Amino acid sequence: VYAHQEPRSFNGSLKNVTVDELSRQGCTVTVSDLYAMNFEPRATRKDITGALSNPEVFSYGVEMYEAYKKRSLPGDITDEQKKVQEADLVIFQFPLYWFSVPAILKGWMDRVLCQGFAFDIPGFYDSGLLQVCWARCQVTGDLGNFTWHGTLHFCGFKVLAPQINFAPEIASEEERKGMVAAWTQRLQTIWKEEPIPCTVPWYFGQ
Amino acid sequence: VYAHQEPRSFNGSLKNVTVDELSRQGCTVTVSDLYAMNFEPRATRKDITGALSNPEVFSYGVEMYEAYKKRSLPGDITDEQKKVQEADLVIFQFPLYWFSVPAILKGWMDRVLCQGFAFDIPGFYDSGLLQVCWARCQVTGDLGNFTWHGTLHFCGFKVLAPQINFAPEIASEEERKGMVAAWTQRLQTIWKEEPIPCTVPWYFGQ
Numbered sequence: 464v465y466a467h468q469e470p471r472s473f474n475g476s477l478k479n480v481t482v483d484e485l486s487r488q489g490c491t492v493t494v495s496d497l498y499a500m501n502f503e504p505r506a507t508r509k510d511i512t513g514a515l516s517n518p519e520v521f522s523y524g525v526e527m528y529e530a531y532k533k534r535s536l537p538g539d540i541t542d543e544q545k546k547v548q549e550a551d552l553v554i555f556q557f558p559l560y561w562f563s564v565p566a567i568l569k570g571w572m573d574r575v576l577c578q579g580f581a582f583d584i585p586g587f588y589d590s591g592l593l594q595v596c597w598a599r600c601q602v603t604g605d606l607g608n609f610t611w612h613g614t615l616h617f618c619g620f621k622v623l624a625p626q627i628n629f630a631p632e633i634a635s636e637e638e639r640k641g642m643v644a645a646w647t648q649r650l651q652t653i654w655k656e657e658p659i660p661c662t663v664p665w666y667f668g669q
Numbered sequence: 670v671y672a673h674q675e676p677r678s679f680n681g682s683l684k685n686v687t688v689d690e691l692s693r694q695g696c697t698v699t700v701s702d703l704y705a706m707n708f709e710p711r712a713t714r715k716d717i718t719g720a721l722s723n724p725e726v727f728s729y730g731v732e733m734y735e736a737y738k739k740r741s742l743p744g745d746i747t748d749e750q751k752k753v754q755e756a757d758l759v760i761f762q763f764p765l766y767w768f769s770v771p772a773i774l775k776g777w778m779d780r781v782l783c784q785g786f787a788f789d790i791p792g793f794y795d796s797g798l799l800q801v802c803w804a805r806c807q808v809t810g811d812l813g814n815f816t817w818h819g820t821l822h823f824c825g826f827k828v829l830a831p832q833i834n835f836a837p838e839i840a841s842e843e844e845r846k847g848m849v850a851a852w853t854q855r856l857q858t859i860w861k862e863e864p865i866p867c868t869v870p871w872y873f874g875q
Contacts, residue, residue, distance in 0.1 A: 468713060469727040504710045504772035507674055521675040522838070563769065563820075566710035566776030573772050614769075632728070 466497045466557040466568040473631040476643055478556050484650040485552075493546055497567045503539060504570020510537055524578045531579025543575040552653070553620070572614065581618045621658035672703045672763040672774040679837040682849055684762050690856045691758075699752055703773045709745060710776020716743055730784045737785025749781040758859070759826070778820065787824045827864035 467474035478494065485492045495502075506523050508515070515521065516529040530536050536544075547553060557568050564572075615622050626649065628634075628642045673680035684700065691698045701708075712729050714721070721727065722735040736742050742750075753759060763774050770778075821828050832855065834840075834848045 468729060471726045472728070498711070498713060501711070504776060505704070505707070506771060506773070507704060520677045522678070523674060524838075563775065565712060566772045566779050567712070569769065569775045570710060570772030632730075 464495045464497065464553065464555045464568065464571060466555075466565045466571075468498045473628070473639055473642075474556060474558055476639075477628075477646055480643055480647045481554060481556070481650060484647050488651075490552075493550075495543060495546060495571075497571060500539075502567055502571060504567050504573070506570070506573045510540065510574065511535075512537060528578040531577060536577075540574050540577070543571065544580050547575065576614075576618050623653070623656050624659050670701045670703065670759065670761045670774065670777060672761075672771045672777075674704045679834070679845055679848075680762060680764055682845075683834075683852055686849055686853045687760060687762070687856060690853050694857075696758075699756075701749060701752060701777075703777060706745075708773055708777060710773050710779070712776070712779045716746065716780065717741075718743060734784040737783060742783075746780050746783070749777065750786050753781065782820075782824050829859065829862050830865050 465474070465478045467478070469475060482492045482494065508521055508523070508526070510523075511526045511530055513530065513533065513535045516526055527536070555564070555568065557564055563569070626646055628646075631639050631642060634642070671680070671684045673684070675681060688698045688700065714727055714729070714732070716729075717732045717736055719736065719739065719741050722732055733742070761770070761774065763770050769775070832852055834852075837845050837848060840848070
């Protein structure tokens with residue numbers, strides 16, 4: 464799931480070597496190039512093509528759950544869900560905007576990992592734990608810990624360590640080549656990696 | 670800055686009482702209703718209307734900075750920047766999607782709080798500190814702490830305590846009314862509130 468506007472960027476290079484290296488390993492690689500697809504990030508009622516479950520008060524989450532069960536989600540969402548279901552490894556490749564993902568990728572998460580679909584990923588949504596987390600967040604304001612790893616965790620993903628490249632725009636050409644090489648090397652053994660713990664310490668009552 | 674699809678929602682009620690209470694106090698209130706505006710969340714080269722500073726390799730951040738200096742940013746961005754500049758208090762009202770803001774609001778941050786504009790907000794972008802934070806994040810993977818409060822902090826905002834309403838969709842009507850009343854009451858003295866610390870403990874070398 465690739466979110467950069469420019470194929471000739473550092474992000475583009477990382478995406479290209481990923482496709483090359485995984486293909487070399489014999490993997491079938493599918494790229495969702497979100498900007499090239501002009502992927503819709505807005506979660507609106509246009510995503511509900513049939514009758515609304517509650518036309519009085521529109522709730523995106525409720526309506527998406529119903530639409531998922533009726534298999535009436537729009538094609539741009541179901542295409543992405545199919546890719547996720549068929550994937551053994553999902554890589555998110557993006558620049559950090561304001562310490563988080565670009566809006567176009569946030570929209571991918573909001574719409575593709577919708578209620579219903581996410582329920583069906585094995586391991587997703589132990590609602591008891593989720594409620595505990597929400598309650599704790601309410602008290603402590605400690606929402607940040609969940610934003611990325613935790614969200615994927617709740618969607619049933621096993622999360623590998625992030626690969627973060629620090630400020631490539633001010634790195635030298637040689638340093639950038641080193642970053643790309645390090646990532647390529649990691650890909651060679653990525654299938655043997657163990658997931659990282661991505662829950663906060665108090666998650667299991669510690 | 671309001672991001673909910675449904676005027677009759679809990680979020681809509683909170684927005685309405687905010688407008689009413691602040692108006693009652695004599696404030697001029699401007700609402701950016703992002704879904705009603707169909708606000709564009711995608712940060713694309715369409716935002717650059719003139720010649721590109723570097724047509725070989727498109728960098729959104731670099732091009733936006735140049736466009737800001739040339740005053741050639743698109744109107745939907747400059748309209749929002751003007752509102753921010755004129756505001757004494759900015760309230761973000763939104764449901765939590767995946768423990769973060771909806772993509773449409775993330776896009777508002779990505780595009781409106783762009784390089785150049787954010788530089789010009791007093792207090793923004795002590796680049797030395799920002800670099801220290803990035804370096805530390807790289808080592809610890811501790812990106813979550815910045816996501817919301819930290820981003821606003823770096824943009825020069827003084828951040829007040831968040832008002833979080835826990836799971837209104839499963840609360841009783843009476844509980845929801847209590848939440849709205851509590852927020853209305855808080856607004857009555859919000860101008861006397863002190864900013865919260867929104868930096869991580871190691872930020873100042875502790």
